[in-house]
Amino acid sequence: MCFHRPACPNPEHVVAAHPEQGWSLRCDGTIVFDDTGELRPDGGVVAPHRSCPAPVSGLAVAA
Secondary structure, three states: OOOOOOOOOOOOOEEEEEOOOOEEEEOOOOEEEOOOOEEOOOOOEEOOOOOOOOOOOOOOOOO
16 A cells, blocks of 8 residues: 555555556555446445447448
8 A cells, every 4th residue: 555654645646557457556545447446445346437428320220
């Protein structure tokens, strides 16, 4: 976790990054995933919060 003393100036500071595996570890102990999900140090989970893509119009559908 964080090595800043006395306190971390930015709890979202990344202390370990593994982009090839899709996750990063923040100073506050939170593991953040590329899909926007999170695992918190207290065991809490934040589900991925992706936005819905905009509908594509003007495409012909084969019958």
